[in-house]
Amino acid sequence: MKYYAPKGLYDIKPEDMPYWHAVEREVRSTMPLYGYEEIRTPIMEKTEVFARGVGEETDVVSKEMYTFEDKGGRSMTLRPENTASVVRAYLEHKFYGKEELSKWYYLGPMFRYESPQKGRSRQFHQYGAEAIGSSDPSLDAEMISLSTDLLRSLGLEEVGLTLNSIGCPEDRNNYVNQLVEYLEPEKDRLCNDCRARLDTNPLRILDCKEESCQKVVENGPEITDYLCSECQDHFDTVKGYLNQLGLDYQLDPKLVRGLDYYTKTVFEVFSSDLGAQDALVGGGRYDGLVELFGGDPTPAVGFAGGIERLVLLLEELERVEMKKNGLDIYLATLDEETKQTGMELVQELRNGGIRAEIDYLDKSLQGQLGYADRYGAEITAILGPRELTEGEITLRDMETGDQTTVSLDEFRSEITNRLDSES
RNA sequence: AGGAGCGUAGCUCAAAGGCAGAGCACUGGGUUGUGGUCCCAGUUGUUGCGGGUUCGAUUCCCGUCGCUCCUCCCA
Structure with missing residues (x-):
């Protein structure tokens, strides 16, 4: 065969379509129930949108961006995620002057340049929601409930939810200082990557899968002990709402997530029925991002889910009725x-x-x-x-x-x- | 980037140095104009590509391309 799709890119064939349609239908019907309107941003941005928005030191920016130069010599990047674009659009169109709270959802392809494997491709698809303009903990809880509600509507009951708070930047600074202080003497027991992270991004050491690193971290300080009273209150209130909604969650003080913009609440939804790539949904609050892009300080919270992984599960569970062509x-x-x-x-x-x-x-x-x-x-x-x-x-x-x-x-x-x- | 496995008919897979096969699918017939079950017959190949060893390579060796899974990280 002479021609094939580029590595990590693949065709979604007619036979797969019922699953995709099921997911898309569910997203489009559930999001409005929670008051979210669709927004569509371009699939590429100037590279600095992601470099600044997502964070230079993150894996996504430092090694996974699909970046190229356009004919005008500008550095362009295919979006690796959508939050930075949405915030850019929010500011570009001055939505802060038009509405008090912007609640948007999206659906579409994302790109990350990395080796494909099960549940991971270079072009993949995400659905997600962003709510910009409120710091209220009920919005955090709503995001979480929305993301699990969607999965449940698709017939996926067996999913886990992990929750953590990484506080405000001050809390995190305090914590990171403590963490580095604790880890520095243990440096020799850390893996090579983590020794480098000690300087660049110490938080990432927390979720290193290397057993030796895990052991070191186990007895180290936990971020939740360094939350200021406001962040602690916020976290407690979020948990209270989740309890009220009957949502089971597992606290994980080591859950820090890979993107720099997160503050306070972070969460992940995963499925043990997937392979190594088991995260179905990830999200959290990002109160500093709008300001980072040059806007007034504006709190926000959001999440994103991967459609490929969802489709994998639906196929395994045969949750979607496969109809042949449908000829009368x-x-x-x-x-x-x-x-x-x-x-x-x-x-x-x-x-x-x-x-x-x-x-x-x-x-x-x-x-x-x-x-x-x-x-x-x-x-x-x-x-x-x-x-x-x-x-x-x-x-x-x-x-x-x-x-x-x-x-x-x-x-x-x-x-x-x-x-x-x-x- | 690194590790492992796999590339044979449209699909799923056999052949382990000696004539490249089976099932499914497809086509025709049994039925002059009638599907699903059944029976009979037929079509289908650069064995991913290139080289090497050999009298002889799908099989062994080297290279290369591709796919899959894994490590890392995430959706």
């Missing part, structure tokens, strides 16, 4: 003359909202009936020279095999009646 009627013809009339009849049916097909492969009548059967036609209409000269057409019920003959004039109404009574 197949029109079999036997020669050129009947095909000409047949084309006209099929067109007429389609104009009337009936899914109809005719032979495109010059098949025998036997072959045509087989095709009609495989594609799930309820009725096959047979138009041969015999019928044509009589001004009639034969209707075969594909389930019972019963056949009747009707005049061509009655054809449309007879078909409509039959399809109505069967459905």
Whole structure:
């Protein structure tokens, strides 16, 4: 084979579509229930939008960006996530002057340049929501409840929710200082990556999978002990709302997440039925991001979920009904003359909202009936020279095999009646 | 970036140095104009690509491309 899709990019084939449609349908119907409106931002931005917004030291920016130069010599990047773009759009269109609270959702492709594996590709798809303009803990709880509600609506009950608060920047500074102070003497027991992180991004050491690092971190300080009273209150209130909503969660003081912009609440939803890439949803509060982009200090919270991973689960659990093509009627013809009339009849049916097909492969009548059967036609209409000269057409019920003959004039109404009574 | 596994018919897979096969699918026939079950027959290949060893390579070796999974990190 000479041509294939670039590494990490792949085709979503017609046979996969029912799953994608199920997810998209659910997102589009659930988001408005919570008051979120759709926003669509471009799939690429100037590189600095992500570099600044997401954070230079993050993995996403430092090694996973799909970056290239356009013809004007500008550095462009295919969006690795959507929050930075949404905040950029929020400020660009001055929404802070138009509405007190902006609640938006999105759905679309994201790009990260890394080795593909199960549940991870270079182009992948996310749905997500952002609420900009309120620091109220109820909004944090709403985000979490929205993200799990969506999964539940799709039939996924077996998901875990982990929760943490990483406080405000001051808390985090205090904590990071303590953490570095604690880790410095233990440096030798850390992996190479983590020794580097000690200088660049010490928080990331917390979720290093290396066993030795885990051991070191285990007895170290925990961020939740360094929250200021406001952040502590906020966190407690969020937990209170979650309890009120009956949402089970697991506190994980080591959950820090990979993007720099998070403050206070962070959460992840995961499934143990996935492979190594088990995170379904990730999100949190980002009270400093709008300001970082040059706006007034504006609190915000959001989440994003991966559609590929969701589709993987739905396929495994067979939660989505797979319908074959959905053909109402197949029109079999036997020669050129009947095909000409047949084309006209099929067109007429389609104009009337009936899914109809005719032979495109010059098949025998036997072959045509087989095709009609495989594609799930309820009725096959047979138009041969015999019928044509009589001004009639034969209707075969594909389930019972019963056949009747009707005049061509009655054809449309007879078909409509039959399809109505069967459905 | 690193590690492991895999590339044979449209699909799922056999052949472990000696004629490249089976099932499914497809086409035709049994049925002069009738599907699903059944029976009979037929079509289908640069064995990913390039080189090497050999009388002989799908098989062994080297390289290369691709895919998959994993480490890291995340959706």
